[in-house]
Amino acid sequence: MGIQIDLKKCVSCMACEMACGYHRDEGFALLSSCIMVTRGREKKDYSAVVLKEEENLVIARPEGVEVRKLGSTGKSDQDKGREDASAKPLLLREPCDLCSDRKDGPLCLQFCPVNAISLG
Ligand code: SF4
Numbered sequence: 001m002g003i004q005i006d007l008k009k010c011v012s013c014m015a016c017e018m019a020c021g022y023h024r025d026e027g028f029a030l031l032s033s034c035i036m037v038t039r040g041r042e043k044k045d046y047s048a049v050v051l052k053e054e055e056n057l058v059i060a061r062p063e064g065v066e067v068r069k070l071g072s073t074g075k076s077d078q079d080k081g082r083e084d085a086s087a088k089p090l091l092l093r094e095p096c097d098l099c100s101d102r103k104d105g106p107l108c109l110q111f112c113p114v115n116a117i118s119l120g
Pocket residue numbers: 003019020023034035051095096097098099106107108109
């Protein structure tokens with residue numbers, strides 16, 4: 001089971017990122033969050049949500065979801081330059097633990113205003 005993100009619904013509000021930072025640090029510390037909204041530089045109004053799991057980096061884009069094994073990017077140099085700049089800090093963070101210490105489940109899911117996050 002893991003966090004599923006539907007980028008067709010996502011409005012890039014970053015509530016999930018703030019909620020996860022709060023879960024980690026009991027403060028709105030974005031640097032602690034294992035879910036992150038990234039914005040593309042080349043395309044206007046283009047964003048993705050990246051989630052760090054124990055073994056994978058899950059990248060949800062409007063055109064679909066990509067799962068990368070941590071340690072391998074499998075992308076072209078051009079793509080690497082665009083995405084890794086924002087994904088890199090995420091690699092140093094704790095992976096998603098599905099908010100296992102919360103009886104009400106994932107905090108990011110509860111904060112998403114458009115129900116773009118689910119458990120699956
Ligand atoms: S389930 Fe919890 S740990 Fe995982 S991304 Fe959401 S808030 Fe963060």
